[in-house]
Amino acid sequence: MATTAKKMTAAPGQPAAVQECDVVILGSGLAGSVSAAILARHGANVVLVDAVSHPRFAIGESMTPQLVEWLHILSERYDVPEIKSLSSVNACTRDIGPVFGTKAHFGFMLHRPGEEPDPRTATQLALPKIFEQNAHLFRQDSDSFMFHVACRYGCTARQYWRAADLDFDDNGVTVTGQNGEVFRAKYLIDASGFRSPLAEKFQLRESPARFKHHARSLFTHYIGIKPFDDVSGHPRTMRPPAPWHTGTMHHLIERGWFWIIAFDNNAKSRNPLCSVGLTFDERLYPKPSDMTPEQEFEHYLGMYPAIKRQFEGAHRVREWVSTDRLQYSSKQTIGDRWCLMSHAAGFIDPLYSRGLSNTFEVVDALASRLLQALRDGDFSAARFEYVEKLEQGLLQYNDDLVNSSYIAFSHFRLWNAVFRVWGAFISPGVMRLTRARLLYVRDHDDRHFQELEDTPYPGLWFPESAKFKQLLEATAETCEKYEVGELTGDEAADVIFKLIEDCDIVNPPFGWKDPEHRFIAPSTLTMARFLYWASFRGPEEMRHLGREFVMGVLKAGVKARKVL
Numbered sequence: 003m004a005t006t007a008k009k010m011t012a013a014p015g016q017p018a019a020v021q022e023c024d025v026v027i028l029g030s031g032l033a034g035s036v037s038a039a040i041l042a043r044h045g046a047n048v049v050l051v052d053a054v055s056h057p058r059f060a061i062g063e064s065m066t067p068q069l070v071e072w073l074h075i076l077s078e079r080y081d082v083p084e085i086k087s088l089s090s091v092n093a094c095t096r097d098i099g100p101v102f103g104t105k106a107h108f109g110f111m112l113h114r115p116g117e118e119p120d121p122r123t124a125t126q127l128a129l130p131k132i133f134e135q136n137a138h139l140f141r142q143d144s145d146s147f148m149f150h151v152a153c154r155y156g157c158t159a160r161q162y163w164r165a166a167d168l169d170f171d172d173n174g175v176t177v178t179g180q181n182g183e184v185f186r187a188k189y190l191i192d193a194s195g196f197r198s199p200l201a202e203k204f205q206l207r208e209s210p211a212r213f214k215h216h217a218r219s220l221f222t223h224y225i226g227i228k229p230f231d232d233v234s235g236h237p238r239t240m241r242p243p244a245p246w247h248t249g250t251m252h253h254l255i256e257r258g259w260f261w262i263i264a265f266d267n268n269a270k271s272r273n274p275l276c277s278v279g280l281t282f283d284e285r286l287y288p289k290p291s292d293m294t295p296e297q298e299f300e301h302y303l304g305m306y307p308a309i310k311r312q313f314e315g316a317h318r319v320r321e322w323v324s325t326d327r328l329q330y331s332s333k334q335t336i337g338d339r340w341c342l343m344s345h346a347a348g349f350i351d352p353l354y355s356r357g358l359s360n361t362f363e364v365v366d367a368l369a370s371r372l373l374q375a376l377r378d379g380d381f382s383a384a385r386f387e388y389v390e391k392l393e394q395g396l397l398q399y400n401d402d403l404v405n406s407s408y409i410a411f412s413h414f415r416l417w418n419a420v421f422r423v424w425g426a427f428i429s430p431g432v433m434r435l436t437r438a439r440l441l442y443v444r445d446h447d448d449r450h451f452q453e454l455e456d457t458p459y460p461g462l463w464f465p466e467s468a469k470f471k472q473l474l475e476a477t478a479e480t481c482e483k484y485e486v487g488e489l490t491g492d493e494a495a496d497v498i499f500k501l502i503e504d505c506d507i508v509n510p511p512f513g514w515k516d517p518e519h520r521f522i523a524p525s526t527l528t529m530a531r532f533l534y535w536a537s538f539r540g541p542e543e544m545r546h547l548g549r550e551f552v553m554g555v556l557k558a559g560v561k562a563r564k565v566l
């Protein structure tokens with residue numbers, strides 16, 4: 003168990019006493035608190051500071067299957083069982099409180115100004131029921147919970163504590179707070195997000211951000227939002243299998259999208275709120291100087307009658323956040339004795355909800371190396387080189403996908419194609435993680451997790467696959483040709499559908515290869531067909547993964563439901 007930071011008293015008239023520790027973490031959001039809990043659980047002396055106090059509002063509420071698997075991995079690999087409390091809506095509700103929403107699907111409905119949405123221009127990926135149901139995280143409570151877990155493992159915590167100065171030398175880093183308190187650490191993790199003091203100190207930000215994608219955002223929490231099925235006017239036969247309100251609702255518009263993330267959509271929730279936001283390309287929708295965020299949101303809401311009906315009688319319960327361009331990037335994310343944690347390193351867009359999954363993948367890669375460094379004293383950047391590659395890769399590949407998606411929002415067939423390039427690789431991306439975890443649960447050999455990093459394309463969500471990388475890059479290229487008018491929307495869609503058809507690692511059982519199959523809702527039988535295809539019919543790289551996954555599940559035996 004970690005001990006609290008050791009104090010070295012100062013002589014009278016001398017500067018403030020310096021408290022020695024192993025690691026200082028700036029920011030006690032999920033990234034900071036989970037990292038702190040892991041390190042402290044393994045005996046590190048950790049100081050975890052935050053500029054504000056829990057509970058506090060945070061954005062980033064929608065989960066993904068990949069995130070769920072990373073939570074399980076962190077919990078098993080570092081023996082911090084409390085991390086599993088975030089892994090499903092049931093676990094969150096049981097261990098934290100009845101305030102979390104359920105996430106049964108990713109749902110996408112296309113809208114045009116002044117028009118009713120056509121039910122044939124919708125796509126949905128319903129998450130298979132054999133997996134535990136993802137949650138809509140009510141971040142003020144999930145984050146507060148994890149912060150207290152970190153404290154329970156022995157971290158020294160400070161709230162309303164802001165770093166005024168960071169001073170690195172060969173032997174460590176001295177962190178001085180605005181209140182004059184001083185910590186001396188061997189390593190610094192900056193998990194403070196966009197306004198990272200470390201990025202500022204070393205001038206790490208690229209200006210402008212290097213990404214192709216552009217968007218800004220308006221967001222808040224509302225009460226009284228109506229389920230979309232109640233107001234869409236669409237006949238039941240044309241609705242998707244999972245009701246819209248049971249998952250993350252994306253209302254797509256030209257180069258933008260509204261989100262509705264419900265916390266009031268599961269039977270046990272006592273939370274009446276929904277997270278609401280609008281993210282859109284600031285080049286097409288410049289930020290006005292003569293409107294409040296509320297007026298601006300109302301203005302755009304008024305253009306889309308069906309979305310507007312969802313908001314009738316609803317009102318917001320907190321102030322709006324109105325951002326400038328959301329994208330930021332850093333030329334370097336790792337240095338001698340420091341790391342810019344994922345959300346401090348860069349950001350693309352909330353589309354596809356990749357933020358927390360990226361965050362925990364980075365936490366995993368960093369924690370394994372940092373624990374080793376604390377044992378042998380080597381904190382050089384070279385040791386953490388993989389973390390740098392991973393952080394940059396996660397952003398780069400996501401930029402390709404999100405930029406393509408925004409381009410495609412203006413043409414349904416093209417969107418329908420890009421939707422498949424995103425969705426088809428969720429399963430293999432998760433399976434490789436689950437396989438490693440199931441192998442680890444059996445023999446507790448850390449090698450299974452180390453092998454996950456031995457890939458040619460860190461940051462790609464199926465990082466072993468050159469075919470996936472090619473498909474993603476060809477999709478981006480095709481969308482960009484449509485954007486500049488070299489291809490029509492239909493031509494671009496045809497190109498991508500053909501690429502998907504020809505790509506043998508895109509699985510047929512889910513329906514990814516069939517453009518008419520707009521609602522992907524794998525039943526248990528479909529999952530069985532998929533696993534059969536993955537193990538025996540797919541190309542070699544899928545067969546290997548499929549067989550080992552199935553063997554892992556079978557060997558986990560009666561515990562299978564728990565381990566999935």
Ligand SMILES: Cc1cc2nc3c(=O)[nH]c(=O)nc-3n(C[C@H](O)[C@H](O)[C@H](O)COP(=O)(O)OP(=O)(O)OC[C@H]3O[C@@H](n4cnc5c(N)ncnc54)[C@H](O)[C@@H]3O)c2cc1C
Nearest residue numbers: 029031032033052053061062063064194345352355357358
């Ligand atoms: C509009 C938007 C929507 C998003 N939606 C999703 C989503 O649906 N799903 C998803 O997975 N991800 C989403 N993300 C990404 C997600 O928000 C982040 O990945 C996630 O919050 C990262 O957690 P974190 O702990 O790194 O940062 P945060 O939760 O932002 O925590 C950072 C902490 O650092 C503290 N801090 C800041 N400055 C200092 C300082 N100088 N000193 C000390 N402490 C400081 C803050 O007070 C805060 O508590 C979204 C992001 C945005 C911008």
